[in-house]
Amino acid sequence: SQQGEEDPQALSIQEGENATMNCSYKTSINNLQWYRQNSGRGLVHLILIRSNEREKHSGRLRVTLDTSKKSSSLLITASRAADTASYFCATDLTQGGSEKLVFGKGTKLTVNP
Amino acid sequence: NAGVTQTPKFRVLKTGQSMTLLCAQDMNHEYMYWYRQDPGMGLRLIHYSVGEGTTAKGEVPDGYNVSRLKKQNFLLGLESAAPSQTSVYFCASSFLDPRTQPQHFGDGTRLSIL
Numbered sequence: 001s002q003q004g005e006e007d008p009q010a011l012s013i014q015e016g017e018n019a020t021m022n023c024s025y026k027t028s029i030n031n032l033q034w035y036r037q038n039s040g041r042g043l044v045h046l047i048l049i050r051s052n053e054r055e056k057h058s059g060r061l062r063v064t065l066d067t068s069k070k071s072s073s074l075l076i077t078a079s080r081a082a083d084t085a086s087y088f089c090a091t092d093l094t095q096g097g098s099e100k101l102v103f104g105k106g107t108k109l110t111v112n113p
Numbered sequence: 114n115a116g117v118t119q120t121p122k123f124r125v126l127k128t129g130q131s132m133t134l135l136c137a138q139d140m141n142h143e144y145m146y147w148y149r150q151d152p153g154m155g156l157r158l159i160h161y162s163v164g165e166g167t168t169a170k171g172e173v174p175d176g177y178n179v180s181r182l183k184k185q186n187f188l189l190g191l192e193s194a195a196p197s198q199t200s201v202y203f204c205a206s207s208f209l210d211p212r213t214q215p216q217h218f219g220d221g222t223r224l225s226i227l
Contacts, residue, residue, distance in 0.1 A: 031212055042117070042203055042218030043156075088155065092212035099144060099163055099210045100171065105155035 004032070004072075004089040004104035012110040019076040021107040023089030024069075032065060033090045033101070034074050043088065046074075079111045115139055119204050119219035126194045126226050134189040134222050136204030144207045145187040146216065147171075147179060149200040156203065162187055194226045 004023045013019050023032070031050050035043040049056045049065045049072065056063045062075040076083055086108045090101040120135040136145065146161040158171030162181040176198060178190045187206075191198060201223050205216040 033215070040220070042220045043205075043216070044218070045215035048215065098169075099212060100158060100161065101211050101216065103156040105153065
């Protein structure tokens with residue numbers, strides 16, 4: 001099955017810096033989503049980007065999608081301590097038409113005050 | 114509006130015991146999912162349901178059963194708990210196909226099997 005893989009596994013930055021996380025996947029997708037998980041909590045949806053879109057913004061978040069390279073990136077600008085969390089990409093599983101998402105293993109972001 | 118509520122939040126079981134995890138959503142969502150999250154493994158799909166009365170297997174269904182008797186509830190059962198089922202379990206729901214719109218997650222059930 002196809003799966004998104006995030007890179008790096010862990011990232012530590014200072015408050016105010018930008019954070020970039022990458023997601024690579026194996027086969028063609030229709031949509032790609034990014035989720036955030038704070039420690040001890042469930043995942044929260046951040047953004048969905050469709051295969052015919054190249055870039056999407058939401059507040060301080062910028063997501064890009066390069067279908068030729070089968071990769072996506074999540075940029076958080078002017079990071080804050082509250083952005084400390086794990087970030088996951090999720091791709092749709094096109095085989096068999098099943099209504100499923102496949103999640104990567106996540107990038108753990110630490111923003112130091 | 115509570116969203117997705119999981120019960121219980123924590124549980125410790127002995128090997129061989131059985132239990133049921135409850136997921137309830139108040140958003141009138143059709144689709145509901147059970148995942149497990151283990152360190153370094155990300156989220157893995159156990160079972161899911163695309164509507165009341167329907168269930169389907171996910172990636173790691175062995176040792177688990179599910180039921181969706183009411184649209185708002187999705188139950189996950191462990192028939193005979195094993196230490197390998199120690200994990201954090203998340204329930205998620207979406208109004209339509211989650212490939213095209215966000216999934217809403219509960220805050221998880223932390224389950225330890227001794």
